Amino acid sequence: MITSFNIFVPVLMGSGASLRTGLKVRELGCRKVLVVYDKGIEAAGIAGTIVENIQNAGLETVCFDGVLPDPPDTMVEQAAEMARREQIDGIVAVGGGSSMDTAKAINVLMNNEPPIMRYFGVQKNLKPGVPMVFIPTTAGTGSEVTHMCVISCTSLGKKDSVVSPVCLGSLAILDPDLTLGLPPKMTAATGVDALAHAVESMTGGQANPLSDALAREAIRLIAKWLPIAYRDGSNLEARENMLLASMFAGMAFTNALVHLGHSIAHTLGASFHLPHGVACGVALPEVIEYAAKTEYKKVRMICECLGAEVEENASPEEIGAVARDALRALIKSVDIPNLQQLGIPLEDVLGVAPMVVADTGFALVPYRITAAKVAEMLRSAYSA
Ligand SMILES: [Fe+2]
Known part of the structure; x- marks a missing residue:
């Protein structure tokens, strides 16, 4: 049997690894970073620490703190509009699968015209986005190493996925310290x-x-x-x-x-x-x-x-x-x-x-x- 296998994403792992986020994002050549998370991650104090860490590395940050479960297309389209307007050149997603899926959909829309539902399915010819760093705070989705995102289509009332290299992270940071508070x-x-x-x-x-x-x-x-x-x-x-x-x-x-x-x-x-x-x-x-x-x-x-x-x-x-x-x-x-x-x-x-x-x-x-x-x-x- 002939098979092919791809592992695409570099990984930084270990207790305290997320404290190198700013350094790593700077190494990727980013100057103005969109940080994507939800209200729970903010309340847990995790988002603030990561944002501060990025700023301490001399980078500018823009925050999108409105991630919803089962990310709706309308939400990611609004966030992408903000990202384009702010001319960000990097994305850091902190959270569970929804934060990472939101970041991926934003990245698809950085240089490809909305709506996101146009890109459901396997996409081989999308224009590339910006470097993305994924910092999971749950241990489950594995989204930090996959090349797909699942988005809820509000007009059709169902979920679908975009599968594309544009959904791939440039780096995954696995820091168990960030999962200690998971209920x-x-x-x-x-x-x-x-x-x-x-x-x-x-x-x-x-x-x-x-x-x-x-x-x-x-x-x-x-x-x-x-x-x-x-x-x-x-x-x-x-x-x-x-x-x-x-x-x-x-x-x-x-x-x-x-x-x-x-x-x-x-x-x-x-x-x-x-x-x-x-x-x-x-x-x-x-x-x-x-x-x-x-x-x-x-x-x-x-x-x-x-x-x-x-x-x-x-x-x-x-x-x-x-x-x-x-x-x-x-x-x-x-x-x-x-x-x-x-x-x-x-x-x-x-x-x-x-x-x-x-x-x-x-x-x-x-x-x-x-x-x-x-x-x-x-x-x-x-x-x-
Ligand atoms: Fe699953």
Whole structure:
């Protein structure tokens, strides 16, 4: 099999690494930097520290502090207009996936005419933007190393993504100090998102030996450190390992893609306003059990990474069942609720199955699967 693999983004990692932000942005040749974040990051004091650090390196800063969850197209278009007006020549995003996705969409619009929805899909000929530095404050999306951003289209009422080299960062700074204050619920949800990226990337049609190596290490790290980071947010070693796992999973899925788990998660998230990681956790065990029918060798590896024992001569169905139970146990260990506990009626849950099949990501699902089978999975996941 001929495969290609790209790891694009330089990384600076370690406790205190974010204190080199100004220095690094200056090295990139920037003079006037747009700093992108949300009100929560501002309230936590993180944004102020980063802005000050950039200014202390002799650079000018302009702040966009209005990042919203599931970044709406109207918001990124306003922010991009400000960025163009201010003639910024660099962007620093501080925060979770929404801040990084907002920064990426702004960068797309720096030299390409709005609206952003014109650029949904894979774009190979966009005019380049400015250097971007990503400083994640959650360990989950892996967005700091991916070349895509997810934006909510307000007029169509759905999310879509721009996939382009313009969305790539010039540098990712992984500083576990910035994730120490992340509340347990968000630690759990974002960590399960990273788990889903790793597990789905291994079982999809685009997996290759390099993405598998990254995904396997990500799964091992998450299985060991997510429950510790969830129970004791101040554990720096756990936080650092979760940032590493999230980045490995991001590198894996930006090359090997995610599949049915994310199609289900996107649909559940949009229909019932669930956090992305919670929706991923609901879907993942059943999806991987199903994937074992054809991808049983990969699913066996996933079991090994999770520390779950599989009999040497186990059938694909048995391997799938072990993986389902091990994933479910890990997800439950960080108190991710099931759909019943979330208070969503079963009929409503089953009703979204046709929407899963219509999700844009469904084209990536490497198995032949019907809406009826998706409904069966959702029924099985409902109270599990
Ligand atoms: Fe995700």
